[in-house]
Amino acid sequence: xxxxxxxxxxxxxxxxxxxxxxxxxxxxxxxxxxxxxxxxxxxxxxxxxxxxxxxxxxxxxxxxxxxxxxxxxxxxxxxxxxxxxxxxxxxxxxxxxxxxxxxxxxxxxxxxxxxxxxxxxxxxxxxxxxxxxxxxxxxxxxxxxxxxxxxxxxxxxxxxxxxxxxxxxxxxxxxxxxxxxxxxxxxxxxxxxxxxxxxxxxxxxxxxxxxxxxxxxxxxxxxxxxxxxxxxxxxxxxxxxxxxxxxxxxxxxxxxxxxxxxxxxxxxxxxxxxxxxxxxxxxxxxxxxxxxxxxxxxxxxxxxxxxxxxxxxxxxxxxxxxxxxxxxxxxxxxxxxxxxxxxxxxxxxxxxxxxxxxxxxxxxxxxxxxxxxxxxxxxxxxxxxxxxxxxxxxxxxxxxxxxxxxxxxxxxxxxxxxxxxxx
Amino acid sequence: xxxxxxxxxxxxxxxxxxxxxxxxxxxxxxxxxxxxxxxxxxxxxxxxxxxxxxxxxxxxxxxxxxxxxxxxxxxxxxxxxxxxxxxxxxxxxxxxxxxxxxxxxxxxxxxxxxxxxxxxxxxxxxxxxxxxxxxxxxxxxxxxxxxxxxxxxxxxxxxxxxxxxxxxxxxxxxxxxxxxxxxxxxxxxxxxxxxxxxxxxxxxxxxxxxxxxxxxxxxxxxxxxxxxxxxxxxxxxxxxxxxxxxxxxxxxxxxxxxxxxxxxxxxxxxxxxxxxxxxxxxxxxxxxxxxxxxxxxxxxxxxxxxxxxxxxxxxxxxxxxxxxxxxxxxxxxxxxxxxxxxxxxxxxxxxxxxxxxxxxxxxxxxxxxxxxxxxxxxxxxxxxxxxxxxxxxxxxxxxxxxx
Numbered sequence: 001x002x003x004x005x006x007x008x009x010x011x012x013x014x015x016x017x018x019x020x021x022x023x024x025x026x027x028x029x030x031x032x033x034x035x036x037x038x039x040x041x042x043x044x045x046x047x048x049x050x051x052x053x054x055x056x057x058x059x060x061x062x063x064x065x066x067x068x069x070x071x072x073x074x075x076x077x078x079x080x081x082x083x084x085x086x087x088x089x090x091x092x093x094x095x096x097x098x099x100x101x102x103x104x105x106x107x108x109x110x111x112x113x114x115x116x117x118x119x120x121x122x123x124x125x126x127x128x129x130x131x132x133x134x135x136x137x138x139x140x141x142x143x144x145x146x147x148x149x150x151x152x153x154x155x156x157x158x159x160x161x162x163x164x165x166x167x168x169x170x171x172x173x174x175x176x177x178x179x180x181x182x183x184x185x186x187x188x189x190x191x192x193x194x195x196x197x198x199x200x201x202x203x204x205x206x207x208x209x210x211x212x213x214x215x216x217x218x219x220x221x222x223x224x225x226x227x228x229x230x231x232x233x234x235x236x237x238x239x240x241x242x243x244x245x246x247x248x249x250x251x252x253x254x255x256x257x258x259x260x261x262x263x264x265x266x267x268x269x270x271x272x273x274x275x276x277x278x279x280x281x282x283x284x285x286x287x288x289x290x291x292x293x294x295x296x297x298x299x300x301x302x303x304x305x306x307x308x309x310x311x312x313x314x315x316x317x318x319x320x321x322x323x324x325x326x327x328x329x330x331x332x333x334x335x336x337x338x339x340x341x342x343x344x345x346x347x348x349x350x351x352x353x354x355x356x357x358x359x360x361x362x363x364x365x366x367x368x369x370x371x372x373x374x375x376x377x378x379x380x381x382x383x384x385x386x387x388x389x390x391x392x393x394x395x396x397x398x399x400x401x402x403x404x405x406x407x408x409x410x411x412x413x414x415x416x417x418x419x420x421x422x423x
Numbered sequence: 424x425x426x427x428x429x430x431x432x433x434x435x436x437x438x439x440x441x442x443x444x445x446x447x448x449x450x451x452x453x454x455x456x457x458x459x460x461x462x463x464x465x466x467x468x469x470x471x472x473x474x475x476x477x478x479x480x481x482x483x484x485x486x487x488x489x490x491x492x493x494x495x496x497x498x499x500x501x502x503x504x505x506x507x508x509x510x511x512x513x514x515x516x517x518x519x520x521x522x523x524x525x526x527x528x529x530x531x532x533x534x535x536x537x538x539x540x541x542x543x544x545x546x547x548x549x550x551x552x553x554x555x556x557x558x559x560x561x562x563x564x565x566x567x568x569x570x571x572x573x574x575x576x577x578x579x580x581x582x583x584x585x586x587x588x589x590x591x592x593x594x595x596x597x598x599x600x601x602x603x604x605x606x607x608x609x610x611x612x613x614x615x616x617x618x619x620x621x622x623x624x625x626x627x628x629x630x631x632x633x634x635x636x637x638x639x640x641x642x643x644x645x646x647x648x649x650x651x652x653x654x655x656x657x658x659x660x661x662x663x664x665x666x667x668x669x670x671x672x673x674x675x676x677x678x679x680x681x682x683x684x685x686x687x688x689x690x691x692x693x694x695x696x697x698x699x700x701x702x703x704x705x706x707x708x709x710x711x712x713x714x715x716x717x718x719x720x721x722x723x724x725x726x727x728x729x730x731x732x733x734x735x736x737x738x739x740x741x742x743x744x745x746x747x748x749x750x751x752x753x754x755x756x757x758x759x760x761x762x763x764x765x766x767x768x769x770x771x772x773x774x775x776x777x778x779x780x781x782x783x784x785x786x787x788x789x790x791x792x793x794x795x796x797x798x799x800x801x802x803x804x805x806x807x808x809x810x811x812x813x814x815x816x817x818x819x820x821x822x823x824x825x826x
Contacts, residue, residue: 127542152814164683208546408564
């Protein structure tokens with residue numbers, strides 16, 4: 001059941017492919033617009049997969065200084081930019097936060113991969129040297145090797161002096177970070193937590209890794225239609241990038257200061273399949289277990305769920321795995337509730353996507369609209385739920401379940417509840 | 424009540440509890456010239472390295488080529504900790520077996536090999552295992568799969584504070600319903616590329632003498648030496664340990680807190696002292712109840728002074744015995760603080776504080792009762808472990824001896 005101290009979201013900032021800024025993001029995903037394109041961040045000619053969902057992200061125009069831009073990897077820059085938007089959205093100004101009671105939890109799967117790889121290329125002289133050259137190691141290189149840098153920069157940006165950490169659980173990092181932040185608030189370790197996630201993995205080494213796993217779509221000549229969750233013609237995921245950051249605080253504090261409450265983070269649970277680092281069992285048992293526990297913690301029943309924000313990565317094994325999990329947990333309700341995957345539009349930004357999906361879920365509650373699953377034209381007969389194909393739908397939404405599944409066998413589920421709800 | 428019932432240690436000063444503890448009590452050091460690669464081109468050529476470690480003795484053979492050294496250390500640590508605890512995980516509910524580890528730099532050696540293959544030979548050369556060997560959660564994922572840990576899985580990254588934050592998060596999971604947790608941290612930062620990254624911080628010692636390179640709180644302090652390894656422990660509820668007749672309870676995690684330092688130049692002071700006070704409050708004890716402090720001991724004059732000030736502010740000058748056994752291992756990043764917790768639990772069991780190898784004359788601005796050349800016998804009921812991570816992370820854990 002829900003604890004006395006409840007964690008609510010009162011502000012958000014989103015940097016996503018197709019939409020930089022919360023408003024642009026929401027307008028893109030509700031328009032069903034896909035952001036996948038030929039990779040521009042590096043020359044992808046020699047790669048199996050040459051497409052990705054990229055952000056049109058200009059850190060300088062979002063207020064980052066030249067020194068910040070130099071020392072921070074793109075993923076860290078995105079987190080800091082999203083944090084700025086979240087604070088403004090929450091109406092939190094300078095001096096409004098008690099530093100000691102403010103924490104930070106940032107999810108991140110692959111750290112500062114782009115900067116790390118760029119600097120590796122220099123210190124190894126293009127991969128020629130195993131014994132890399134110390135004299136070419138730039139001052140901020142260490143910060144590009146450790147994932148905790150994103151937490152450091154966000155904490156400094158908000159002046160947080162409470163518990164601060166980076167949660168790095170691969171593709172569930174975003175949901176796990178939001179869950180971790182809620183736990184800090186519930187247990188009283190902090191009154192406000194800046195929680196969210198970031199990743200910018202569109203670099204040669206990450207694209208090569210996914211090439212090697214044959215996990216990414218090779219629909220290189222038809223980028224916009226490449227990511228097709230739950231569609232029979234799907235052929236893999238599309239990498240994305242981006243960040244979503246939330247101002248989370250106790251409900252009591254939010255009410256006291258008259259803040260707009262998007263939703264309560266009412267339930268969260270993570271489980272693991274203990275099966276395979278990249279494989280999924282078709283029965284969806286562990287994801288279902290995470291969903292059941294998150295529902296239980298939220299103190300609701302499965303029938304109360306108005307919308308399911310799916311993992312929907314666009315791989316056959318995922319789509320069947322999670323469809324089975326939904327049926328296992330939600331029973332008959334699984335066939336009635338709308339389920340959709342925004343990865344069809346913004347791609348899979350690894351650790352960030354869970355937070356971006358929480359943003360979409362919170363906005364679905366705010367606007368009473370659920371975003372569609374783009375590119376779903378020929379449903380996989382094995383996937384027989386209502387996946388909201390191609391067009392957003394007006395749908396009063398008070399309770400959302402958002403799920404994620406990732407490398408390591410990790411399965412996570414978050415339940416968000418509208419402040420309007422009696423639940 | 425959360426207790427530790429099993430420990431597994433992989434350190435430059437010994438693999439396995441017996442060897443590690445004997446070496447640590449004797450004040451012997453594992454810091455030596457780097458052998459894992461030719462360090463002649465680097466301004467720091469020393470590290471704490473884990474010798475006599477055959478990964479094949481600890482890691483299933485099919486996983487050897489799919490995992491980095493950091494994960495090999497964790498496999499070894501977990502095997503030892505489970506055996507030490509005498510626990511059968513099957514006795515615990517399937518979805519209530521948690522695993523929370525800390526990691527700081529990922530599988531850097533594996534990663535450097537694959538980066539080199541790609542940049543010298545093209546993207547098709549990259550191994551299908553690169554992503555799952557290198558990423559920060561690799562160890563948590565592999566431990567979950569190998570040991571059937573289907574409960575909450577976590578990976579905390581706060582650089583050198585990570586070992587304590589992972590333990591704090593594991594305790595959180597037990598309080599929220601998990602029944603047993605495998606927790607701790609390991610890192611293996613000794614690849615040339617990662618060495619260049621560490622050197623870029625300016626925090627590493629350039630002193631060539633292995634007995635004088637890493638001297639926290641000493642007037643000669645000139646930086647730190649990196650180390651590899653870590654510790655894994657088994658955490659469970661006290662009543663479960665009692666019910667299953669656990670062979671031993673090393674101690675209880677009674678306090679934990681984390682804070683973050685304000686940005687340099689903000690005019691606000693560091694917050695380690697507050698982390699310590701919060702951890703003491705969490706443990707419901709006063710500073711005078713702490714019998715020994717395992718300090719972070721970064722080894723640079725500025726960071727030593729800051730830690731000395733925090734300890735003095737809480738405990739008074741020379742107010743409590745302090746030790747930094749990691750001067751014998753080097754700073755092991757996420758493995759370092761986890762190892763300190765293991766060491767503190769061993770110290771409690773034997774009523775003896777291990778020494779701080781090599782440190783001699785303390786800096787004038789570090790008024791600490793530092794246990795130096797010889798171990799010091801004293802009864803330990805409560806121990807404090809402190810850790811700090813680059814960028815401003817602080818964490819503190821209070822341990823209590825088993826009743």
